[in-house]
Amino acid sequence: MLEIVIQGRGGQGAQTAGNLLAAAFFAEGRHVQSFASYGGARRGTPVSSFIRVDDKPVRVRCDIERADAILCFDSTLLEGKLLATANERTLIVVNSGRSVADYARTHAGYRVIPIDAIAISRRAGLGRIVNSALLGALARAIGVPPLAVLERTLAERSPKLTDENLAACEDGYRTADALLAETVAA
Numbered sequence: 001m002l003e004i005v006i007q008g009r010g011g012q013g014a015q016t017a018g019n020l021l022a023a024a025f026f027a028e029g030r031h032v033q034s035f036a037s038y039g040g041a042r043r044g045t046p047v048s049s050f051i052r053v054d055d056k057p058v059r060v061r062c063d064i065e066r067a068d069a070i071l072c073f074d075s076t077l078l079e080g081k082l083l084a085t086a087n088e089r090t091l092i093v094v095n096s097g098r099s100v101a102d103y104a105r106t107h108a109g110y111r112v113i114p115i116d117a118i119a120i121s122r123r124a125g126l127g128r129i130v131n132s133a134l135l136g137a138l139a140r141a142i143g144v145p146p147l148a149v150l151e152r153t154l155a156e157r158s159p160k161l162t163d164e165n166l167a168a169c170e171d172g173y174r175t176a177d178a179l180l181a182e183t184v185a186a
Contacts, residue, residue: 002144003064006049007082008073010038013131017071018049021135024145024153025053033058046077053144069093071138073130075114078107086110093138093176095130100183113141113179115172124168125161132158132165136172141180147173 004021008014015036022034033052038045052058067085072078075096086092088109096103096114103112115137117130126132132154139150151166158165 001052001054001058001060002068002142003066004051004053004069004071004138004142005064005067005082005085006051006071006073007077008047009043009077010045010047011043012073013129014047014071014073015049017073017131017135018051020131020153020157021138021145021150022051023157024135024139024150025051027153028145028149030055030145031057033060066090069138069142071134073117073134078112083107083110091141093134093141095134100179113137113176113183115175115179117168117172120171120175121168124171125164126168130168132168133172133175136169136174137176140173140176 006014006018018034022032025032031054035050037048050064064085067090070086070090070092072094075094078094092110092112094112094114095117097116098114103114117133118128120133121130135150139145139147151169154165154169155162
């Protein structure tokens, strides 16, 4: 079973990203459990989305205590409670312009892949909307869902700026691919 935690702040699109990712896994024919925690339920407060994916029905009904992957929309949230769900095998994709080496120094023992999703989204014409870029990066980092499935889900569920969302998703995917190749070569 694959367990994913998505963390962001209200208004950043973390909940939407969780829904899109769950839909992509479901479209792939996988069994999915998706639930959210809204905290104060207002813009700027921490919000979380949790996803479990398996090839058989998901029967677990508790919080995710040990994530296989974390997608963090705001690097200031990459601490405390969120990191408590991670271990040395957890892959963390974070929206940040910092380098892999910088995270290796400040978050030793964690596998962090920083993606400058704001820059990617701006290049694609989405402004500060980073969902698609981060979803593409996460899909590449963990190897699922396939990019084609994720893009099809985005196209079906993005009634506005579809081409821009697809471009950001692909760019996020390629950026994560380059960073993964760089960390393997190092």
